[in-house]
Amino acid sequence: MDLRGLVNNAARWLSGEDDADGMIVSCRARLARNISTLPFAPKATLDDQEQIIEQVLGAAQQGRQMGNAAFFKMNTLQSNERRLLVERHLISPALAESKGQRGLLFNPDESLSVMINEEDHLRLQAILPGLQPMQAWQEVNALDDELGGLLRYAHSEQWGFLTACPTNTGTGLRVSVLIHLPALVVTEDMERVMRGLTQMTFTVRGYHGEGTNAVGNLFQISNQSTMGVPEGEIVEKLVEVTRQIMAHEKEAQAALLKEAPSEVEDKVWRAYGLLAHARVLSSQEFMNLLSAVRLGRSLGIIDGMSSGFINQLMIITQPSHLQAEAGVDLSPEERDVRRAEVARRHLAELGAA
Amino acid sequence: MKCETCAKGEATVAYTHIVDDTKKTLFLCEVCAEEKNIETAAPSEDKTKDVPVLVKEVKEELTNLAGAEDASSASCQACGMAYDEFKKAGRLGCTECYGAFAPQLERLLKRIHGAERHQGKGPIAARSESPPKPPSIDEVVTTDTDTLDQLRDELAKAVSAEAFEEAAQLRDRIRALEGGH
Ligand SMILES: [Zn+2]
Ligand SMILES: [Zn+2]
Numbered sequence: 001m002d003l004r005g006l007v008n009n010a011a012r013w014l015s016g017e018d019d020a021d022g023m024i025v026s027c028r029a030r031l032a033r034n035i036s037t038l039p040f041a042p043k044a045t046l047d048d049q050e051q052i053i054e055q056v057l058g059a060a061q062q063g064r065q066m067g068n069a070a071f072f073k074m075n076t077l078q079s080n081e082r083r084l085l086v087e088r089h090l091i092s093p094a095l096a097e098s099k100g101q102r103g104l105l106f107n108p109d110e111s112l113s114v115m116i117n118e119e120d121h122l123r124l125q126a127i128l129p130g131l132q133p134m135q136a137w138q139e140v141n142a143l144d145d146e147l148g149g150l151l152r153y154a155h156s157e158q159w160g161f162l163t164a165c166p167t168n169t170g171t172g173l174r175v176s177v178l179i180h181l182p183a184l185v186v187t188e189d190m191e192r193v194m195r196g197l198t199q200m201t202f203t204v205r206g207y208h209g210e211g212t213n214a215v216g217n218l219f220q221i222s223n224q225s226t227m228g229v230p231e232g233e234i235v236e237k238l239v240e241v242t243r244q245i246m247a248h249e250k251e252a253q254a255a256l257l258k259e260a261p262s263e264v265e266d267k268v269w270r271a272y273g274l275l276a277h278a279r280v281l282s283s284q285e286f287m288n289l290l291s292a293v294r295l296g297r298s299l300g301i302i303d304g305m306s307s308g309f310i311n312q313l314m315i316i317t318q319p320s321h322l323q324a325e326a327g328v329d330l331s332p333e334e335r336d337v338r339r340a341e342v343a344r345r346h347l348a349e350l351g352a353a
Numbered sequence: 354m355k356c357e358t359c360a361k362g363e364a365t366v367a368y369t370h371i372v373d374d375t376k377k378t379l380f381l382c383e384v385c386a387e388e389k390n391i392e393t394a395a396p397s398e399d400k401t402k403d404v405p406v407l408v409k410e411v412k413e414e415l416t417n418l419a420g421a422e423d424a425s426s427a428s429c430q431a432c433g434m435a436y437d438e439f440k441k442a443g444r445l446g447c448t449e450c451y452g453a454f455a456p457q458l459e460r461l462l463k464r465i466h467g468a469e470r471h472q473g474k475g476p477i478a479a480r481s482e483s484p485p486k487p488p489s490i491d492e493v494v495t496t497d498t499d500t501l502d503q504l505r506d507e508l509a510k511a512v513s514a515e516a517f518e519e520a521a522q523l524r525d526r527i528r529a530l531e532g533g534h
Contacts, residue, residue, distance in 0.1 A: 036448045043432040043446035119444070141474070148477040154448040157516075159462065160471025162451050164444045166461055170471045191354045191380065194367040201467070205386065206365030228468020 003072070003081045004324045007316060011088060011110040014315060016307030018130030022298035023246055025178040025218065025311055028089070028127040029136040029235070031144050032120040032163045032172035036154040040164040041119055049101035052121050055151060056114065060105055063146035065112060074102040083320035089127055091115055112143055119164050120172075122147070129311075131242060133175050137235045160227060170227025175235050177242050178207065182217040182295045183252035184245075193248050201225055202241050216287030216314075221245070257299060268296030276347040280333075281340040286317055305350060317342055356382035429453035430509065452512030455521035 013026040034040055035055060038048050053073075060066035074082060074095065082096035091104055095118045106113035115123040124147070126140035154162040160170040168174070184190050194204050207218035221242055223234050257264055271292030274281075281289070294310050296302040315321060322338045323330050330338060356362040362382025427436040434446030436454060445451065451458060463469050504523055511520040 034448070039432050039447045040445055040450075042438075042442055042444045043434060144474075145477055153476040155476045156451060156471075158470055159451065159458075160473065161476070162445075162448055166443075166445070166458060167465055169462055170466060170468075171473045173473075188354070191364075194380070204367045206383070225466040225468070227462060227466035227471055230473035232473075 003077070003084060004327075006084060006088060006110075007321050007324050009110065010312070011315075013089070013111060013127040013129050014308060014311040015129045016309070016311055018132050019307040020131045020246060021250070022294060022307050023180050023249060024131040024242070025180065025307075025314075026089075026127060026129055027131060027133040027136050027175070027177040028125055029133060029140045029173065029175045031122075031124040031140055031161075032168040032174075033122040033124065033144070033148070033151075033161060034154040034163060035121050036152050036162075038121065040121070041117065042164065044117070046101055049117050053101055053103050053116050056103075056116050056122060056147070057105070059147045059150035060114065062150055063143075065143050065146055066105055066107060066114070069105045069107050069112075071103060071105050074098070074104070075100070080320050080323050084324050087315060087318040087320050090125075092118060092123075094118060112139060114143075114147075120168070122151075129308075131177060131239070133177060133238055133242075134232075134235050137173070137175060137231060141231070168226050170225075171229075171231050171234065173226055173231050173234060174222055175238050176220050176222035177238065179219050179221060179242065179245065179249075180217055180291065180294055180298075181219055181245070181249050182291050183256050184249050185217045186256065187252045189248065189252055193245055196244070202238065215284050217291045218287075253295070253299060264299070265296075265301055268292050268299075268301045272296070272302065272347075275343045276351075277344065278340045280336045281317075281343060282336050283317075283319070283339070286339055286343065287314070290314055309346070309350065313343065313346055354380055356380065356385055358382075358385040427453060427457075430512075449512050452508075452516075452520040456524050459521055 013028075018024070035052060038044065038052055044052070057071065060069060072085075074091075077085075079096075082091065085091045085104060086093055086096050088110060090106055090110060090113050092115065095102055095104070095115050098118075101117060103116040104113060105116070111127055113125045113127075115125070124140050124143055126136040126143070128136045128139070156162060161172040163169050163172055181190070184193055201224045202221055203224050204219050204221050207216060207220060221238065223238055226234075229237075271289040275286075275289050275293065290310060290313065293302060293305070294307075297305055297307070297310065316325070317339045319332075319335055322335050322342065325342075326338060354364045356364045357380050359382060362384055364380035364382055366381045366383070366386040368379045368381055368386065428434060429446055429450040430453065431449035432446035434450050434453075436457070439445060439450065439454060445454070459469070504526055508520055508523040511523055
């Protein structure tokens with residue numbers, strides 16, 4: 001399989017399904033696991049790493065869920081190919097940058113994946129569209145049952161699954177949603193909402209674009225501790241917290257629309273106009289315009305545009321996607337031109353359809 | 354909202370940690386969050402690392418513990434990880450490190466997670482072939498006949514059986530005896 005083919009692959013998590021009024025992009029559940037008889041990452045030799053890859057691949061091949069999975073060794077990929085996998089949320093930036101024997105297994109719709117030899121021997125992930133973290137947990141749990149039946153995981157009665165970093169010990173579960181909160185950002189109510197939220201030991205953070213500023217009014221909410229609460233309850237709490245935040249966002253959106261309907265409508269259509277006609281778009285500007293369009297869709301100002309379309313556009317305009325599609329090295333300035341081209345082409349196709 | 358650490362950057366990360374059983378929330382900018390090694394949400398074009406929460410906290414806690422319990426000489430027999438090394442990296446070297454550093458980890462895990470015991474799923478494979486339980490502390494020779502060597506033997510067994518609770522208790526007793534000499 002050629003990695004460049006991934007650029008236009010319709011990953012399941014981008015489909016826009018269950019998007020909760022356009023507010024939730026995606027959700028994921030990740031499990032950290034280690035093989036008890038082999039050293040953890042800090043002490044693993046290249047030989048150990050090879051053995052770990054072999055064992056994980058052997059287990060995956062015996063199971064059903066990863067039967068059609070693609071496998072890549074990181075050291076056989078170009079750095080842009082690894083960045084492409086990062087942009088598709090298949091690997092972490094740490095895995096993309098690390099040396100040694102590291103691998104990635106993922107199924108054709110990219111919903112299930114296993115990073116091998118990241119911080120832990122295995123990082124199993126299920127990533128799905130919209131607000132369905134319980135489903136994501138169940139899918140990753142089923143994969144974990146399958147692999148865990150064949151691999152001997154590091155585990156203790158008292159502390160649960162043993163991980164390289166004590167912050168993941170216990171369930172090894174990190175579950176998160178990617179949420180769009182434009183009105184809370186505008187009305188500067190994020191602080192109040194975040195203060196309430198963190199009472200429940202969840203972390204909220206801005207979604208990165210290029211550089212260090214949070215862009216596009218996208219936030220990730222995830223659980224902070226991994227020990228002492230059963231997996232199902234962690235997921236239920238995340239959903240509860242997410243619904244609270246969504247209610248705040250809805251209120252804020254309604255208030256904005258009531259206060260300044262023309263300004264809101266104008267902002268949405270201006271953003272649409274720029275996306276449809278601009279010739280140069282930086283990543284940050286693009287993400288902010290896309291946020292306004294996403295809000296326009298949530299408010300019913302724009303119809304005929306799906307969440308899936310917006311999500312897909314958000315991914316294919318990221319730097320390594322643009323680069324892979326171009327097939328040649330692009331400077332940041334050239335990328336900004338390509339980004340505008342891609343946005344223009346997709347909006348034109350949408351208009352024509 | 355401005356970052357509560359540097360008061361310059363825009364706060365985009367809400368960060369809760371537990372200090373003496375009470376929760377504290379900090380609002381941080383990307384740069385300060387990075388410094389605390391809080392897990393990144395998504396890819397960025399810069400060299401942002403996808404590392405777990407609280408790593409810096411872990412290191413600080415480990416430093417405190419080292420002072421309090423003189424753990425700096427401990428090391429893991431299985432992988433050779435020295436306590437100092439763990440303290441620096443915040444990462445353990447193997448399954449058995451959890452036994453070797455059990456007393457320190459017990460406090461650390463409680464502090465990170467606000468819990469002392471795992472609840473939830475267990476391993477599928479290990480369920481059918483779990484290692485035999487080592488003798489409990491009370492069955493191990495006690496009182497006058499206690500020797501450091503015996504206790505160290507028991508500790509090694511407890512560690513290899515992944516019985517970390519026992520290991521922790523044994524380690525405490527070894528310490529007590531060592532202190533008395
Ligand atoms: Zn700061
Ligand atoms: Zn070790």
